Amino acid sequence: MSAAEAKGGVVGTRKLRREDPELLVGQAKFGDDLAIPGALYMVLVRSPFAHAKIQSIESEAALGVPGVVGVYTAADLAGEWAGPMPCAWPVTPDMKNPPHYPLAAEFARYAGDGVAAVVATSKMAAVDAAALVSVEYEELTPVLDLEEAASDATVIYQDFGTNTSFVWTLEPDPDGVRQAFDQAAVVVTEHYVHPRLIPAAMEPRTIAAVPSPMGDEYTVYSSTQIPHILRVMLALTAGISETKLRVVAPSVGGAFGSKLDVYAEELLCLALARKLRQPVRFTEERGESTMATVHGRGQVQQIELAADQNGKVLAVRANILADMGAYLQLVTPGVPLLGAFLYHGLYDIPHYSFTCTGVFTNKTPTDAYRGAGRPEATFAIERGMDTLADKLGIDPAEIRRRNFIAADKFPYSSAAGLSFDSGNYGPNLEKALELAGYSSLREKQAQRIAAGDNHLLGVGISCYVEMCGLAPSRVLGALSYGAGGWEAATVRVLPTAKVQVVTGTAPHGQGHETSWSMIVADRLGVPPEDIEVLHSDTAISPLGMDSYGSRSLSVGGSALFLAADKVVEKARKIAAHQLEVAEEDLDFVGGSFKVKGSPEREMPLAGIAFEAFTAHNLPDGLEPNLEASVTWDPPNFTFPFGTHIAVVDVDQETGDVDLLRYIAVDDCGNQINPMIVEGQIHGGIAQGVAQALFEEAVYDTSGTLVTASLADYLVPSAAELPSFELANTVTPSPTNPLGVKGIGEAGAIGSAPAVINAIVDALSHLGVTDCPMPATPERVWKLLQQAKAH
Amino acid sequence: MFPSKFEYRRVASVDEAVSILSQEEDAKILAGGHSLIPLMKLRLASPELLVDITKIENMSYIREDDGEIAIGALTRHHALETSELLAREVPVLPAVAATVGDPAVRHCGTLGGTASHGDGASDLPAALLALDATFVAKGPKGERRIAAKDFFTGFLETALAPFEVLTEIRVPKGYRSYSFQKFNRRAQDWAIVGVVAVRNGTTNIGYVNMGVTPLRATAVEQQLASGASDDDAAAAAAAGLTPPSDINGSSEYRAHLAGVLVRRALSELG
Numbered sequence A: 001m002s003a004a005e006a007k008g009g010v011v012g013t014r015k016l017r018r019e020d021p022e023l024l025v026g027q028a029k030f031g032d033d034l035a036i037p038g039a040l041y042m043v044l045v046r047s048p049f050a051h052a053k054i055q056s057i058e059s060e061a062a063l064g065v066p067g068v069v070g071v072y073t074a075a076d077l078a079g080e081w082a083g084p085m086p087c088a089w090p091v092t093p094d095m096k097n098p099p100h101y102p103l104a105a106e107f108a109r110y111a112g113d114g115v116a117a118v119v120a121t122s123k124m125a126a127v128d129a130a131a132l133v134s135v136e137y138e139e140l141t142p143v144l145d146l147e148e149a150a151s152d153a154t155v156i157y158q159d160f161g162t163n164t165s166f167v168w169t170l171e172p173d174p175d176g177v178r179q180a181f182d183q184a185a186v187v188v189t190e191h192y193v194h195p196r197l198i199p200a201a202m203e204p205r206t207i208a209a210v211p212s213p214m215g216d217e218y219t220v221y222s223s224t225q226i227p228h229i230l231r232v233m234l235a236l237t238a239g240i241s242e243t244k245l246r247v248v249a250p251s252v253g254g255a256f257g258s259k260l261d262v263y264a265e266e267l268l269c270l271a272l273a274r275k276l277r278q279p280v281r282f283t284e285e286r287g288e289s290t291m292a293t294v295h296g297r298g299q300v301q302q303i304e305l306a307a308d309q310n311g312k313v314l315a316v317r318a319n320i321l322a323d324m325g326a327y328l329q330l331v332t333p334g335v336p337l338l339g340a341f342l343y344h345g346l347y348d349i350p351h352y353s354f355t356c357t358g359v360f361t362n363k364t365p366t367d368a369y370r371g372a373g374r375p376e377a378t379f380a381i382e383r384g385m386d387t388l389a390d391k392l393g394i395d396p397a398e399i400r401r402r403n404f405i406a407a408d409k410f411p412y413s414s415a416a417g418l419s420f421d422s423g424n425y426g427p428n429l430e431k432a433l434e435l436a437g438y439s440s441l442r443e444k445q446a447q448r449i450a451a452g453d454n455h456l457l458g459v460g461i462s463c464y465v466e467m468c469g470l471a472p473s474r475v476l477g478a479l480s481y482g483a484g485g486w487e488a489a490t491v492r493v494l495p496t497a498k499v500q501v502v503t504g505t506a507p508h509g510q511g512h513e514t515s516w517s518m519i520v521a522d523r524l525g526v527p528p529e530d531i532e533v534l535h536s537d538t539a540i541s542p543l544g545m546d547s548y549g550s551r552s553l554s555v556g557g558s559a560l561f562l563a564a565d566k567v568v569e570k571a572r573k574i575a576a577h578q579l580e581v582a583e584e585d586l587d588f589v590g591g592s593f594k595v596k597g598s599p600e601r602e603m604p605l606a607g608i609a610f611e612a613f614t615a616h617n618l619p620d621g622l623e624p625n626l627e628a629s630v631t632w633d634p635p636n637f638t639f640p641f642g643t644h645i646a647v648v649d650v651d652q653e654t655g656d657v658d659l660l661r662y663i664a665v666d667d668c669g670n671q672i673n674p675m676i677v678e679g680q681i682h683g684g685i686a687q688g689v690a691q692a693l694f695e696e697a698v699y700d701t702s703g704t705l706v707t708a709s710l711a712d713y714l715v716p717s718a719a720e721l722p723s724f725e726l727a728n729t730v731t732p733s734p735t736n737p738l739g740v741k742g743i744g745e746a747g748a749i750g751s752a753p754a755v756i757n758a759i760v761d762a763l764s765h766l767g768v769t770d771c772p773m774p775a776t777p778e779r780v781w782k783l784l785q786q787a788k789a790h
Numbered sequence B: 001m002f003p004s005k006f007e008y009r010r011v012a013s014v015d016e017a018v019s020i021l022s023q024e025e026d027a028k029i030l031a032g033g034h035s036l037i038p039l040m041k042l043r044l045a046s047p048e049l050l051v052d053i054t055k056i057e058n059m060s061y062i063r064e065d066d067g068e069i070a071i072g073a074l075t076r077h078h079a080l081e082t083s084e085l086l087a088r089e090v091p092v093l094p095a096v097a098a099t100v101g102d103p104a105v106r107h108c109g110t111l112g113g114t115a116s117h118g119d120g121a122s123d124l125p126a127a128l129l130a131l132d133a134t135f136v137a138k139g140p141k142g143e144r145r146i147a148a149k150d151f152f153t154g155f156l157e158t159a160l161a162p163f164e165v166l167t168e169i170r171v172p173k174g175y176r177s178y179s180f181q182k183f184n185r186r187a188q189d190w191a192i193v194g195v196v197a198v199r200n201g202t203t204n205i206g207y208v209n210m211g212v213t214p215l216r217a218t219a220v221e222q223q224l225a226s227g228a229s230d231d232d233a234a235a236a237a238a239a240g241l242t243p244p245s246d247i248n249g250s251s252e253y254r255a256h257l258a259g260v261l262v263r264r265a266l267s268e269l270g
């Protein structure tokens, strides 16, 4: 069936999200909303110290609180585990991975590390009792600063003798890189720091483990973005047969990667439910979540660019320190590697070198956070390009033009070893410049400087390309990742012609139910309203690799697209049989098979579904029912790209930065629902702007997190952001049947460097060459003080 | 985020509140709850009894009285924000009220509550101090009036005794010229530094978050009174003060901001 043949006209429209009405009126059921009769409540006692030896745990007073069922320490639960908590990404064979169990036994390794679990018949009783558990600690020197950690001045894990977990290197041609730097007319060496970020999903984590009344079976409800992976990991870690475990993700209120994990509390609820033969539930508090849920970013980067006199970059060398935090969570060590191949950005740079050192600190473990590795890479190259432009006196837009991978080079084999699927960068940049009114902005900027205005204007450009759509399973294998990257889908036309779609993706805010129904509606020629999308329950959707890495549409959507086509092919056989024509003589139009040349002879899909169900008159050998499943493994990543332009006003007297305008021209290939695409871009930009201007997990010198509430950790709201000016270009991906590329993370990848470039641009005539993140008013003010003192 | 166990009583009159407060050891008045409840949830405060005064009648009003504007202690920030009388007579109060927290906070928080809480980081107390407001309190021995300059006594401390109820706040008319400079990072945030300037012949300036209590910019006021230019007066903004340091700003930065904001405020005054 050709694409044109099936065009039903739903794909590409701005269809309202079917998920929203129940979310908006508060009917959606999140984990904490579930009524679970007889459930016990778990609250954890957490270490207030970043690094401490646990001397003793006294729980008598806590046990006296009415309603308390038990207080459990690591020792009490030692027999519950078949193994330590999983890290699925051993990036090097010699990677150091400290044993990590749900409760700390001898040492607490970060402020927030769980040391005891209190279980009670009410949450209130559990909270009161937890406050009465008295733990005696011997405080140890905490290792907090990343560079100090790398120096091994104080070592966290004595057995390792070092804080370095791994050194991962990508150096395809060391000689070429060396020569390029030796011969370069200009070399730029820059250092950047990415603060730790707190994902701050609107819904904190919730978990309930419910034993079946019949016996040894468990349903785990978790606000997770990986129900399928979680089931495997819970089975392996808690020593429960996978066949006895069902994992359900109810409505999940955001995640941004922070729920792409296997958490201590999930294992504790499950083990305690097994031990106590009662449901055990846990809901994280906001302050608790700032410490007990993984953090993102946390990198110190050095990037070097070697260029000729015209600004043509010949080589890039990146050397980064990545903060692992106290333990390796599910994919902690792999996060920086998702950016490892992209430090050349969308530029045709022939020589490439990358090294990442993963380092332990006494802080909350880090893991995937929107963009995971790619925002870091994009920031380094896009800040670097601006610095190079400044050094050579070339306009930042022009230096990018000179270095773009040319449109006729796709598929492009990068020096880092990737094959970029498709791209057309030049027109995308020009469109953004035009939308921004680039040259008139430059004029206004000059006027303000000439007038001696306190308010300076800055324009920052960031071009990005990213790799997403995780991922070809073989490539993941080559990167030592512990799972595949395929996705599964089933399309089932019921006897009444209603359609059930089963997907292995696990939406947590992205609107899959809407988009997936649109894709299938067009393939089958049925109204989207007749299509139900089932997901996030391993009993209903047993196969899946879940949602992260902007993979759901390009991998899961493609599996779905192919499954729908398989259904049509089966239906075609039945129609041909009953209409007594050859399959090739049928056109499938508007949900009906019509005989070529005599369209009045037709059989609608609805009729075929019923025929398939009764099975009274099917072709020989054809199985009854109209259903097909596809498991699809993508041949490549997808490489969305775009240009983001930030326009800022800097108040020199106060250091206050006001984001005046934000222009984004993104290219994610074909769009299924442009409104959902825009929603993803909006949220992503907000998060990237947040990193640039507002958010930072701040620790004091003792290792206490001081930004442990939303009053101190500054998540921006709509009031701090301008109305984004969005546009797009469309360069379909040739690597999947939908021609789509991921868009879930792109906004967060392109935005932070645009904002910081804009600030530096505003201040560069004063001698400012860089600006730390987040660019707080005080920091910017201090930059100006320093610049003016020179 | 659960407070410790506490008892709760709702009273119908100020006298009833006073009588309970005089008898009970560890009782606290509950008004809008937007300062007290967060403290209790963090278990930084654990009173044994809450005396809810929000159902007392006739304690939420804004009216002219004896040549002044009288504001009932239970008047919500939102009511200040939208009052036509205040817009006409004391326009600084609606302007300041409009920047407190977010709409939910402004519909719950009360003027009496924010004044009694006495937080140096709060906006409205600094405005009341700049306006030379008078605080009317009722205790077992009857009513007394406290001048603003005597009201804010220390870190979260006021001149109110534990058994006194703040019933009314009185502000003079005539300060029609004003400027409020609130410097913060997000719309709903507390001020890193705030400057409330009012002028009626003389110029009064109140500071938000420049010390543990709301403060007057005494040095600036003196300079202005002795005829200094706005710029020169603003240069004295932090004289004699030790502003707090926290993650939103160092003491040094606050001192600098105060100077900038005072100058901007003065240039806005008519």
Ligand SMILES: Cc1cc2nc3c(=O)[nH]c(=O)nc-3n(C[C@H](O)[C@H](O)[C@H](O)COP(=O)(O)OP(=O)(O)OC[C@H]3O[C@@H](n4cnc5c(N)ncnc54)[C@H](O)[C@@H]3O)c2cc1C
Binding pocket: B028, B029, B030, B031, B032, B033, B034, B035, B036, B037, B038, B053, B073, B099, B100, B101, B102, B105, B108, B109, B110, B111, B112, B113, B114, B115, B116, B117, B121, B122, B123, B124, B160, B164, B165, B166, B167, B188, B189, B190, B191
């Ligand atoms: C999210 C959030 C953001 C906020 N942002 C700001 C801001 O930007 N600027 C700002 O200034 N404030 C802000 N606030 C504080 C807010 O203004 C509070 O409402 C106010 O400070 C307290 O008023 P209340 O009526 O809620 O008092 P309550 O919390 O009920 O009481 C506060 C204290 O005063 C006592 N008390 C209350 N009424 C009386 C009375 N009549 N007599 C004697 N004692 C009394 C109580 O016992 C308690 O000790 C914010 C609060 C929140 C929750």
